[in-house]
Amino acid sequence: MSPGSSVLAARAGPTGRLGLARRPVALAIVGLLLLAVALVAGIGGGTVAIAPGDTLAILGRRLLGLDIAPTWAAAAETIVMDLRLPRVLTAMVVGGGLAVAGAAFQGLLRNPLADPYVLGTASGAAFGAAIAVLIPVRALILEFGLLHGFAFLGALSAVLVVYKLSRVGASSPMTSLLLTGYAVSSLLAAGLAMAMYLSGAGLRQIFAYLLGGFDASSWGRLAVAAPLIVLASLGILLRARSLNGMLLGEEAAAHLGVDVRRERAILLSLASLATAAAVAVSGLIGFVGLVAPHVVRLVVGPNARLVLPLAALLGASLMVGADLAARLLGDIPVGVITAVIGAPFFLALLRRTRSGYEL
Amino acid sequence: MIRLEGVTVLYRERAALHDIGLQIDAGERVAVIGPNGAGKSTLLRVVAGLLRPASGTVELAGVRLDRLDRLAVARRLAVVPQLPTLPFATSVEEVVALGRLPHEHPVRGMRPGDRAAVAAAIDRVGVGHLLGRDARELSLGERQLVLLAMAVAQDAPVLVLDEPTVHLDLRHQVEVMELVGDLNTRDGTTILAVLHDIGLAAHFFPRLVLLDRGRIVADGPPADVLTPERIRDVFGVDPGFVRLGA
Numbered sequence: 270m271s272p273g274s275s276v277l278a279a280r281a282g283p284t285g286r287l288g289l290a291r292r293p294v295a296l297a298i299v300g301l302l303l304l305a306v307a308l309v310a311g312i313g314g315g316t317v318a319i320a321p322g323d324t325l326a327i328l329g330r331r332l333l334g335l336d337i338a339p340t341w342a343a344a345a346e347t348i349v350m351d352l353r354l355p356r357v358l359t360a361m362v363v364g365g366g367l368a369v370a371g372a373a374f375q376g377l378l379r380n381p382l383a384d385p386y387v388l389g390t391a392s393g394a395a396f397g398a399a400i401a402v403l404i405p406v407r408a409l410i411l412e413f414g415l416l417h418g419f420a421f422l423g424a425l426s427a428v429l430v431v432y433k434l435s436r437v438g439a440s441s442p443m444t445s446l447l448l449t450g451y452a453v454s455s456l457l458a459a460g461l462a463m464a465m466y467l468s469g470a471g472l473r474q475i476f477a478y479l480l481g482g483f484d485a486s487s488w489g490r491l492a493v494a495a496p497l498i499v500l501a502s503l504g505i506l507l508r509a510r511s512l513n514g515m516l517l518g519e520e521a522a523a524h525l526g527v528d529v530r531r532e533r534a535i536l537l538s539l540a541s542l543a544t545a546a547a548v549a550v551s552g553l554i555g556f557v558g559l560v561a562p563h564v565v566r567l568v569v570g571p572n573a574r575l576v577l578p579l580a581a582l583l584g585a586s587l588m589v590g591a592d593l594a595a596r597l598l599g600d601i602p603v604g605v606i607t608a609v610i611g612a613p614f615f616l617a618l619l620r621r622t623r624s625g626y627e628l
Numbered sequence: 629m630i631r632l633e634g635v636t637v638l639y640r641e642r643a644a645l646h647d648i649g650l651q652i653d654a655g656e657r658v659a660v661i662g663p664n665g666a667g668k669s670t671l672l673r674v675v676a677g678l679l680r681p682a683s684g685t686v687e688l689a690g691v692r693l694d695r696l697d698r699l700a701v702a703r704r705l706a707v708v709p710q711l712p713t714l715p716f717a718t719s720v721e722e723v724v725a726l727g728r729l730p731h732e733h734p735v736r737g738m739r740p741g742d743r744a745a746v747a748a749a750i751d752r753v754g755v756g757h758l759l760g761r762d763a764r765e766l767s768l769g770e771r772q773l774v775l776l777a778m779a780v781a782q783d784a785p786v787l788v789l790d791e792p793t794v795h796l797d798l799r800h801q802v803e804v805m806e807l808v809g810d811l812n813t814r815d816g817t818t819i820l821a822v823l824h825d826i827g828l829a830a831h832f833f834p835r836l837v838l839l840d841r842g843r844i845v846a847d848g849p850p851a852d853v854l855t856p857e858r859i860r861d862v863f864g865v866d867p868g869f870v871r872l873g874a
Binding site: 381571 | 734
């Protein structure tokens with residue numbers, strides 16, 4: 270008889286139901302409904318209000334080719350199709366992309382307080398935008414504009430520098446990444462301050478970018494940014510297994526079959542790409558990328574297969590909602606709205622996190 | 629099952645392991661012991677494929693380890709990691725389910741067979757009473773059992789443990805050791821464990837491998853390996869301090 274059987278028998282209590290699948294289909298439907306409501310409300314709300322019925326009818330007529338006789342003013346159609354729809358879709362894509370990138374950074378860095386900007390994308394983008402304002406030539410790169418193009422490049426360069434600088438020997442430990450991100454961000458913030466000091470009349474433009482918003486959205490800009498954000502986010506979604514492995518740390522992930530170095534590099538690149546493209550079109554909008562993944566985790570647990578898609582839906586809805594609120598309150602910056610909602614949540618999160626938080 | 633031949637590992641040009649030859653057959657239960665810095669954990673990392681030796685070969689189930697990708701290694705060899713911290717609230721079953729990562733569908737995730745394996749592992753290790761609890765709020769002993777259940781769910785023929793009893797009180801030490809022994813005798817799982825406590829090792833393992841300064845100095849049954857001279861030479865203590873409850 271093996272020495273273990275007595276202990277084993279004594280502990281063999283009843284096994285409860287496995288709480289693994291927490292209604293993912295139902296939650297996905299709720300998320301999609303939320304997004305649909307956000308879409309209709311986001312298009313309808315504003316200085317010129319458009320009734321939800323009219324909004325749906327216009328969308329049905331113009332997007333799906335349905336045969337609906339117009340009962341609304343022609344101006345309403347122009348507002349919906351040329352102004353509100355690109356704006357709401359941009360907010361959706363940016364919100365969803367930031368939420369996915371935030372979830373990826375939190376999982377990779379194993380740090381619940383990480384957000385999409387943690388590796389310097391925000392300060393890199395801001396610095397890039399400021400440089401663009403300082404350049405006297407006004408060039409258009411596609412419809413993106415010099416400012417947005419420079420913001421995108423600034424964000425990507427910042428992450429690249431952080432990644433390179435954080436390398437210790439052959440690997441790049443997560444703590445080193447976080448601290449390097451902080452250091453590089455501080456340096457870029459100094460550069461930004463200097464650029465703002467020198468910018469003179471351009472100051473207002475830099476400032477508007479820093480606050481973030483969707484009032485400059487257009488189909489052209491959306492067409493450049495959306496594919497980048499959507500493809501990068503899908504790439505992250507397909508790597509949910511690697512993120513799940515990282516839950517227990519990099520060494521445990523390797524034991525569970527994750528090629529840690531490769532997966533980390535891919536995930537960091539994808540998340541940085543999504544963030545950079547989002548920041549380039551919308552400016553710096555905080556908290557959505559931090560908060561959306563956590564809200565979802567509170568409901569479904571840490572499984573990245575559920576967290577990533579649901580966080581995308583929630584982030585998209587939240588961003589549209591925040592943009593709508595900003596519009597209704599008289600075109601105040603979206604970043605102000607997300608901060609007012611997000612900061613208290615962030616503080617509550619800090620208080621909740623006990624054993625799990627470590628650098 | 630596991631075969632090392634002429635394995636040398638260098639850490640900053642110093643040999644952490646020197647010309648290691650070790651063969652562990654399927655169904656064996658082997659403990660690696662030795663003082664701090666002897667190379668025990670390095671040996672485990674080499675066997676698990678996390679550390680590539682400077683020279684020598686490592687084989688797992690007849691295949692050279694450097695020819696297997698991480699996923700293939702994870703299906704053949706499960707490692708109970710040292711107690712990690714979790715960044716997010718994670719239920720006990722979610723931790724155990726991580727053991728299915730090497731098997732689950734890359735896109736769709738866990739299938740019914742994976743869920744059955746998770747349930748079976750939870751039963752096997754006897755952590756059913758912990759279901760639904762946040763793994764971060766468990767005691768160290770409970771957490772160790774949950775990690776063991778995760779490794780069992782991984783369903784690999786080889787189970788590797790790195791200091792599985794290091795933070796545990798005596799009762800939990802014995803509990804974990806008995807479970808590991810039971811996995812070996814009843815399920816035929818090959819066990820390779822690094823242990824600090826040579827008393828536990830001698831009691832629960834029929835074969836000990838004694839490492840000292842990166843070399844294997846003895847390999848065999850506890851009574852042959854743990855002679856008073858070796859205990860004095862390798863551990864630098866009076867053999868009278870070590871009581872081996874055989």
